[in-house]
Amino acid sequence: MVKDKMTPRDHPNMNFRLKPESKMSHYMALLFAAACGMAVANIYFAQPLLNSLADEFGITYSSIGIVITITQLCYAAGLLLIVPLGDLLNRRRLIIGQMLLSVLALILVGIAPIVTVLFLGLAVVGLLAVVTQVLVAFAASWAAPEERGRIVGLVQSGIVTGILLARTFAGVLTDFAGWRSVYLVSAVIMLILTGVLFRVLPRDDSKRESLSYVHLLRSMFILFIQERILRIRGILALLIFIVFGTLWTSLVLPLSTPPYSLSHTAIGAFGLAGAAGALGAARAGSLADRGFGQFTTGIALVLLFISWFFISLTEHSLIALVIGIILLDLSVQAVHVTNQSMIFTVRAEARSRLTAAYMIFYSIGSATGSIVSTSIYATYGWGGVCLFGASISALAILYWFITYRLTKHITVVSQTK
Numbered sequence: 001m002v003k004d005k006m007t008p009r010d011h012p013n014m015n016f017r018l019k020p021e022s023k024m025s026h027y028m029a030l031l032f033a034a035a036c037g038m039a040v041a042n043i044y045f046a047q048p049l050l051n052s053l054a055d056e057f058g059i060t061y062s063s064i065g066i067v068i069t070i071t072q073l074c075y076a077a078g079l080l081l082i083v084p085l086g087d088l089l090n091r092r093r094l095i096i097g098q099m100l101l102s103v104l105a106l107i108l109v110g111i112a113p114i115v116t117v118l119f120l121g122l123a124v125v126g127l128l129a130v131v132t133q134v135l136v137a138f139a140a141s142w143a144a145p146e147e148r149g150r151i152v153g154l155v156q157s158g159i160v161t162g163i164l165l166a167r168t169f170a171g172v173l174t175d176f177a178g179w180r181s182v183y184l185v186s187a188v189i190m191l192i193l194t195g196v197l198f199r200v201l202p203r204d205d206s207k208r209e210s211l212s213y214v215h216l217l218r219s220m221f222i223l224f225i226q227e228r229i230l231r232i233r234g235i236l237a238l239l240i241f242i243v244f245g246t247l248w249t250s251l252v253l254p255l256s257t258p259p260y261s262l263s264h265t266a267i268g269a270f271g272l273a274g275a276a277g278a279l280g281a282a283r284a285g286s287l288a289d290r291g292f293g294q295f296t297t298g299i300a301l302v303l304l305f306i307s308w309f310f311i312s313l314t315e316h317s318l319i320a321l322v323i324g325i326i327l328l329d330l331s332v333q334a335v336h337v338t339n340q341s342m343i344f345t346v347r348a349e350a351r352s353r354l355t356a357a358y359m360i361f362y363s364i365g366s367a368t369g370s371i372v373s374t375s376i377y378a379t380y381g382w383g384g385v386c387l388f389g390a391s392i393s394a395l396a397i398l399y400w401f402i403t404y405r406l407t408k409h410i411t412v413v414s415q416t417k
Contacts, residue, residue, distance in 0.1 A: 029151050031200065032139050033158025035193050036132040039099065040159050041166035042106060042186055043071040043129045046122070047248055048167045048268045049179045051256050056179075057115040065374030068249050070119055072367035074126030079356045079363060083133045084216050086352030091138045092201045098131040099194040103187045110183035121183075132159055133359050137352040140344050142202070152344065153337045160333045164274040167248070171268020220353040227346055230354060232403045233339040234361040236297075239396040241362050243304060244332045245369025246389045247311065247325070248274075253374070254314060254382045270325060277326035277333075293338045294404060300338075301397045304331035308390035315382055336362070 046053065046067050054064045085094055105128060109121035139155045170182045211219065224230055251270065255262045287296045310324030343354050376384045 028200070028202070029139060029154045030158075031196070032135050032155045033161075035099075035158075035197060036135050036155055037158040037160075037162025037165075038186070038189055038193055039102065039129050039135075039162070040132045041162040041169065042102065042125050042183075042190075043075060043122075044163050044166040044248075045170040045182050045186070046071070048171045048252050048264055048271075049174055049182070050249075050252050052174065052179050052264070053118075057118060059115070063374075065249055065371045067119075067122065068245070068370035069367045071122050071126035071129075072245070072363050072370060074123045075129055076360050076363035076367070078127040078130035079133065079359045080217070080220075082127070083130050083137070083356035083359070084220050084353045085213075086134045086137050086355075087350055088211060088213070088216050091134055091352075092203065095131055095134055095138070095201065096194060096198055098128050098134070099190060099197070102128040102131070103190050103194070106183045106187035106190065110180045110187065130356075130359075133355045134352065136340070137355045140351050140355075152340050156333070156337045156340065160329070160336075161275050164271040164329065167271035167274075168265075168268040171264035171266070171271075174264040216353070219350070220357050223347065223350060223353055224357050227343075227354075229346065230343055230357055233343055234358050236335065236396060236399060236403075237339055237358060238361040238365040239392055239399060240301075240304065240332050240335050241365030242369040242372075242392050243328070243389050243396070245366040246373040246385060246392070247328060247369075249370040250373035250377045250382075250385050251314075253377050259315075260318075270322070273322045273325045274329040277328070277330035287338070293342050296338050297335050297400055298397075298404070300331040300334040301393070301400055303327050304335075305390060305393040305397060307331065308386050308393060311389070312383065312386040 050064045050067060053059065053067055059066075082094075082098070102125065105121055105124035109118060109125060112118035112121055136152065136155055136159075139151050170179075173179075173182045173185060224234075252267055254260070255267050255270075287293065304327070307324045307327035310320045310327065313320035313324075339358065340355070343358055344351060347354060373385050373388065376388055380387075
C-alpha cells in the first residue's frame with residue numbers, strides 16, 4: 001500500500017514520466033497548434049496574391065516567385081540562427097519576443113510603399129516565423145515519451161492548417177479590402193495570440209546547455225554528422241517540400257488566367273481542399289509511435305506521385321485538381337509528421353537544434369520549388385510544372401526505398417535506448 005502512495009518527491013526518478021503529462025494538456029497542445037498555424041501562415045499569404053503583387057510593384061510573372069523565395073530563405077536563416085536558442089535560452093521568453101517582433105514586421109509589409117520595403121518586411125516575417133519550430137520543440141519536450149508522436153502530430157496539424165488556410169484567408173480579405181489588409185489583420189491576430197500565450201504558457205524549467213552561441217550553432221552541424229536518421233529524413237523533407245512549393249506557388253498562375261480567370265477568394269478556397277487532406281495526416285505521428293513510420297512514409301510517397309496525374313488535368317477539370325491537392329497535401333504532411341516523430345527519438349537535450357537542422361531542409365525545399373516552378377511555368381506552361389513535380393516525387397520514392405532498411409534499423413535502436 002505504501003508503494004501506491006509514493007509521490008514524485010519520494011521517488012525523484014518518476015519525475016520524467018509525470019512532469020510532461022501534467023504540463024502538456026490537450027488544451028495546451030491545441031493552443032500551440034493555433035499559435036503555430038497563425039505564425040506560419042504569415043509566410044504563405046503571398047502565394048494567392050502573386051498576380052496582385054506583380055501588378056502593383058511591376059514584377060514580371062517569370063520572376064514573381066522571388067517573393068516566396070525571400071520568405072523561405074529567411075525562414076531557413078531563422079532556423080539556423082534563432083531556433084537553436086531554444087536549447088540555450090528560456091523558450092517561453094523566446095516565443096513571446098519573436099511573436100511581438102512579428103507583429104511589427106507584418107505592419108511594415110502592410111504599409112510598404114515600394115518593392116524594397118515589401119521585400120524587407122517579408123524577409124523579417126520569414127525570419128521570425130520560425131517561432132513555430134520553437135513551439136514544436138517545446139511541445140515535444142513537455143510531452144510524455146509514449147505520446148510524443150501524437151502531440152507533435154497535433155501541433156503540426158496546426159502548422160499545416162495555417163499554411164493551407166492562409167490562401168483562403170488571404171484571398172477573401174484581398175477581394176474585400178485589398179492585399180494590404182491581409183497583413184494588417186494578421187498583425188492584430190498575432191498581437192492577441194501573443195497576449196494569450198503570455199498568460200498561459202508554462203514556465204520552461206528544462207535543462208539548458210552550457211554553451212556559447214557560436215558553439216551552439218556549431219553543435220547543430222555536429223548533430224547532422226552524428227545522427228544518420230536526421231540526414232536521411234532531412235533529405236526526404238527537402239524532396240517532398242520541393243513538390244509542395246512547386247504546386248502551391250505556381251497554382252495561382254493557371255487559375256488566375258483564362259479559361260478560369262478565378263478571383264483571389266476562389267483561388268484561396270483551394271486551400272480548404274489541401275487542409276482537408278493535411279488534417280488526415282495528423283494521425284501519422286501516432287502511427288510512428290506504434291512503429292509504423294516507415295510503412296506510413298512509403299504509402300504516402302506513392303500517393304504523392306499519383307497526385308500529379310490528377311493535378312496535370314487542372315486545365316480540363318477543377319474536380320481533378322481538388323482530388324490531386326487532397327492527395328498531395330495528405331502525403332506531404334504524413335511524411336513530414338513522421339519525419340519529426342522519428343527524429344525526436346534521439347538526443348532529447350537537443351530537440352531545438354534537431355528541429356532547426358531538419359527544418360532547414362524543409363525551407364530550402366519550399367524555396368526551390370517556388371522559384372523553379374514559376375520559371376518552368378513561364379517557359380513550358382502547366383504541363384512542365386506537373387512533369388517537374390512528378391519527377392521529384394518519383395525521386396523521393398527511390399530515395400526512401402534505398403534508405404528503407406537503414407532508417408528502419410536506426411529507428412528501432414533509438415526507441416530501445
